[in-house]
Amino acid sequence: MKKLLKARKQKKELQRSARITNETVAEHRERILAGGRRFKYPVQYARHRLVFNTVLISFVALVVIVGLVWWQLYPAQNSSTFFYRITRVLPLPVASVDGQQVRYSDYLVIYRSQAHYLEFKEGVNLKDSASKGQVDFIKRKAINDAIADSYAAKIAKQEGIGVTDQQVDDAISRQRQSRDGTASKETYDAIVMDHFDWTPQEARGVTARKLLRQEVSYAIDSLATQQRDQVVAKLQTEKDFMKVAESIEVTDGAKVEAGLTPLVPRNNQDGGLAAAASKLKKDEISQPFKSTTGNGYYVVKLLDESSDARISYAYIKIPLTTFSKQLAKIKTDNKVKEYISVSKEAEPKVAPQN
Numbered sequence: 057m058k059k060l061l062k063a064r065k066q067k068k069e070l071q072r073s074a075r076i077t078n079e080t081v082a083e084h085r086e087r088i089l090a091g092g093r094r095f096k097y098p099v100q101y102a103r104h105r106l107v108f109n110t111v112l113i114s115f116v117a118l119v120v121i122v123g124l125v126w127w128q129l130y131p132a133q134n135s136s137t138f139f140y141r142i143t144r145v146l147p148l149p150v151a152s153v154d155g156q157q158v159r160y161s162d163y164l165v166i167y168r169s170q171a172h173y174l175e176f177k178e179g180v181n182l183k184d185s186a187s188k189g190q191v192d193f194i195k196r197k198a199i200n201d202a203i204a205d206s207y208a209a210k211i212a213k214q215e216g217i218g219v220t221d222q223q224v225d226d227a228i229s230r231q232r233q234s235r236d237g238t239a240s241k242e243t244y245d246a247i248v249m250d251h252f253d254w255t256p257q258e259a260r261g262v263t264a265r266k267l268l269r270q271e272v273s274y275a276i277d278s279l280a281t282q283q284r285d286q287v288v289a290k291l292q293t294e295k296d297f298m299k300v301a302e303s304i305e306v307t308d309g310a311k312v313e314a315g316l317t318p319l320v321p322r323n324n325q326d327g328g329l330a331a332a333a334s335k336l337k338k339d340e341i342s343q344p345f346k347s348t349t350g351n352g353y354y355v356v357k358l359l360d361e362s363s364d365a366r367i368s369y370a371y372i373k374i375p376l377t378t379f380s381k382q383l384a385k386i387k388t389d390n391k392v393k394e395y396i397s398v399s400k401e402a403e404p405k406v407a408p409q410n
Contacts, residue, residue, distance in 0.1 A: 130396055143159070155391075158203050167195055168253060173251055177251060208272040224267060227267055233325070235325075279307060291355070309377060315371055315373075321365065330367060339358065344374070
């Protein structure tokens, strides 16, 4: 009986002590904190180690990824779609020209289009050792084009030269024209994708860069401007295009040329010469104009036209030479650095219109 009474008394005391009052709140708080202290330091230590391990693993993974991308793009020269997309996102350089970086994506978009055409339209197996010469050639041409475009962009920025969206639209419209008429945008996009593996955005970007190079080539070529003005002056008294061309002195290798064509369609794809001649009357001479291919100034004279909408014309060509000469000097002065190994044995010449 005494034990029972004692147990009941202890139970009541425990119940009273379990109540939280203003007098016992501090005691309860201390009791709870004391119970948690034994777990605090082990958990804190494990958390710090977890953060350290996470940072270390992330750093190692980043180094591995960067190393893999570098290896695939530079030593291995992987031109697959995956690595091409990486170069589209990251502004990685493939070369530099006079301090101007040449984007790897600009090189790949040209190289991949030429490789695609050879493989799917010409049936060339580019993985075959017998095709190494062709691969080296298109790589060299692609990197030369990318270098020339970047050098033109550098000059354009210095001289305040640019191209408008309308100019790009007009250039694409000309590309859509053929002897059979004008292809629809959908047909044109499909043809470009089939032949060059370019999306409409990629094709537009390539066109814009080529147009900018043309604008720069015209803007900096004072010699071509002088020869053009000399041709205009000579034509005031001499109508024979051959004689006019021969009368212009050859300066720094820049030679004015003349020629004539047989009957060709009015919409002949010849840099806009047929289109300009078709607007003239017989024996009428045009004003100098820029070729849409960007290879120089032209003057044309309508010679003949047939009943089936075909024309014949004579022309005088005043070539552009300054841009290509400046770029050649930049290379001679070792101001062009390439970050990938590309054979130079079959290096094609860089022309302003390409």
